Amino acid sequence: MSALQPVEFGSAGLGLRRGLLKPLGDIDLDKPDFLELSPENWIGIGGSWGKQLRAYTDRYPVVAHGLSLSLGSTDPLDVDLVSKIKSFLAEHGILRYSEHLSYCSVDGHLYDLMPIPFTEEAVHHTAGRIRQVQDMLGQRIAIENISYYAAPFKNMPETDFINAVLSEADCDLLLDVNNVYVNSVNHGYDPREFISALPASRIAWLHVAGHDASMPDFLLDTHGTGVADPVWDLLRFTYQKVSVKPTLLERDFNYPAMDILLAELAQIRMLQAAVT
Amino acid sequence: MNKLLGQQRQFASYLRNPAMNSPPAGVELRRMEIYRDVFFRNIHGLLSSLFPVLKNVLPAQEWQALVRDFYANHRCTTPFFPAIAGEFVEYLSGERSPDKGAPFVGELAHFEWMQLLLQNSPDELPESKGVPDYQREGCKPVLSPLCLPLVYDFPVQGISKDFVPAHRDPAAVYLLLYRNRDDQVKVIESDAATFRLLQLLGDEAVASVDGAVTVLAGEMMQPDVKSLSQEVIATLQQFLECGVLVMPS
Numbered sequence: 001m002s003a004l005q006p007v008e009f010g011s012a013g014l015g016l017r018r019g020l021l022k023p024l025g026d027i028d029l030d031k032p033d034f035l036e037l038s039p040e041n042w043i044g045i046g047g048s049w050g051k052q053l054r055a056y057t058d059r060y061p062v063v064a065h066g067l068s069l070s071l072g073s074t075d076p077l078d079v080d081l082v083s084k085i086k087s088f089l090a091e092h093g094i095l096r097y098s099e100h101l102s103y104c105s106v107d108g109h110l111y112d113l114m115p116i117p118f119t120e121e122a123v124h125h126t127a128g129r130i131r132q133v134q135d136m137l138g139q140r141i142a143i144e145n146i147s148y149y150a151a152p153f154k155n156m157p158e159t160d161f162i163n164a165v166l167s168e169a170d171c172d173l174l175l176d177v178n179n180v181y182v183n184s185v186n187h188g189y190d191p192r193e194f195i196s197a198l199p200a201s202r203i204a205w206l207h208v209a210g211h212d213a214s215m216p217d218f219l220l221d222t223h224g225t226g227v228a229d230p231v232w233d234l235l236r237f238t239y240q241k242v243s244v245k246p247t248l249l250e251r252d253f254n255y256p257a258m259d260i261l262l263a264e265l266a267q268i269r270m271l272q273a274a275v276t
Numbered sequence: 277m278n279k280l281l282g283q284q285r286q287f288a289s290y291l292r293n294p295a296m297n298s299p300p301a302g303v304e305l306r307r308m309e310i311y312r313d314v315f316f317r318n319i320h321g322l323l324s325s326l327f328p329v330l331k332n333v334l335p336a337q338e339w340q341a342l343v344r345d346f347y348a349n350h351r352c353t354t355p356f357f358p359a360i361a362g363e364f365v366e367y368l369s370g371e372r373s374p375d376k377g378a379p380f381v382g383e384l385a386h387f388e389w390m391q392l393l394l395q396n397s398p399d400e401l402p403e404s405k406g407v408p409d410y411q412r413e414g415c416k417p418v419l420s421p422l423c424l425p426l427v428y429d430f431p432v433q434g435i436s437k438d439f440v441p442a443h444r445d446p447a448a449v450y451l452l453l454y455r456n457r458d459d460q461v462k463v464i465e466s467d468a469a470t471f472r473l474l475q476l477l478g479d480e481a482v483a484s485v486d487g488a489v490t491v492l493a494g495e496m497m498q499p500d501v502k503s504l505s506q507e508v509i510a511t512l513q514q515f516l517e518c519g520v521l522v523m524p525s
């Protein structure tokens with residue numbers, strides 16, 4: 001299974017949220033090149049929401065970013081969810097699928113992302129489940145590095161953990177540049193060294209988002225503000241280091257005027273164009 | 277996997293119920309408290325968006341306590357975010373601690389969940405076919421797949437910040453909740469006789485509208501079958517127009 005080339009879904013994308021459906025419909029210039037959605041918010045949804053979604057998946061290249069598959073969990077893999085995702089991807093012509101390198105369920109769902117212990121045992125467990133998902137979907141998936149606020153039971157460096165999972169599962173990486181930055185502050189490491197330690201050839205696309213910096217020494221990965229300057233700097237570095245990749249802006253709440261989000265997409269394109 | 281299982285259970289149990297469970301050893305407490313707050317804000321936000329009326333009418337502390345109790349005690353199986361509403365209603369109907377929430381809470385949550393189900397349903401109303409010939413054998417409108425007849429003890433359809441019922445209604449509340457052709461969810465305040473009529477129309481043993489009227493007249497001890505029939509036909513016509521009823525294809 002070979003990785004797709006960036007050109008297949010464009011350079012600067014926007015996360016599709018219910019709160020953005022209406023404003024996104026009102027623009028005709030400088031549109032996002034692609035959109036990204038979470039299947040767990042849309043599978044089985046009809047009515048006015050379903051029709052609006054269909055209008056977007058008909059008009060834009062779309063990728064999917066899953067929330068509930070719980071790849072690192074010790075709960076049984078939700079094969080029913082995988083098969084529903086497979087149908088959903090086909091139904092909407094969705095180009096790629098990604099999930100988080102995380103778990104969100106233990107004897108049932110918690111609906112938020114927990115940090116997989118950075119251990120050998122967890123590498124094998126998670127990589128096995130990713131392989132199973134790839135086999136069922138018949139396509140290579142990408143996994144995203146998450147933001148985490150604690151690293152319980154850790155006995156290896158995070159980059160070793162990520163690299164071991166990527167290589168054992170033979171999957172792609174969705175590199176979230178904001179998460180790297182947030183983690184670098186919260187766990188005291190150099191974000192550039194971190195990105196340099198990842199396999200560039202496996203990076204399928206990138207995420208950027210805003211974070212909450214209201215605590216002086218600790219950042220929260222909220223997706224509720226504009227992208228911060230150090231994250232733009234890190235994105236520029238990432239393009240230089242791993243080459244230009246499709247880049248998606250995530251904004252989950254506290255929506256500004258669409259112009260502001262489009263200006264952030266313009267910023268992404270500008271950084272991409274400046275790479276020599 | 278045994279070690280990993282124990283590690284994950286320890287981490288998750290603290291986040292589900294930090295009052296009862298210890299955080300994992302060896303992790304700075306502040307970090308686990310940040311996790312605790314982030315996870316609670318997340319589930320609180322999700323449920324607040326799924327149950328806007330309930331969230332709005334309950335005192336903030338009572339709503340938070342309910343969300344906390346749900347998160348600590350209910351095991352959610354759905355991976356789908358809109359379906360968390362169903363998990364919450366299931367929790368309210370069976371697992372809620374008795375001291376959590378006013379008596380109308382369960383019914384109001386159920387009513388909000390039903391609205392969400394109709395709003396999100398992938399079903400579609402068939403095209404309207406004009407005025408049918410009710411005299412014809414087998415010409416019998418049926419309930420739309422996008423209509424739910426609902427019976428409650430509390431007048432849930434009228435609950436707002438300005439009207440919070442303290443007691444059950446002496447008479448049951450009959451509601452027809454439906455999605456119209458513009459994909460809007462609407463409610464009609466109905467009654468027991470209309471619900472019986474809808475039930476008769478859905479009964480295979482009842483072949484026609486006239487048949488349903490005959491049964492209904494007998495049950496209501498209504499000797500004036502003709503005027504009842506006119507009333508029924510006017511109701512059916514109104515229900516066909518708004519999308520409560522449809523003609524089977």
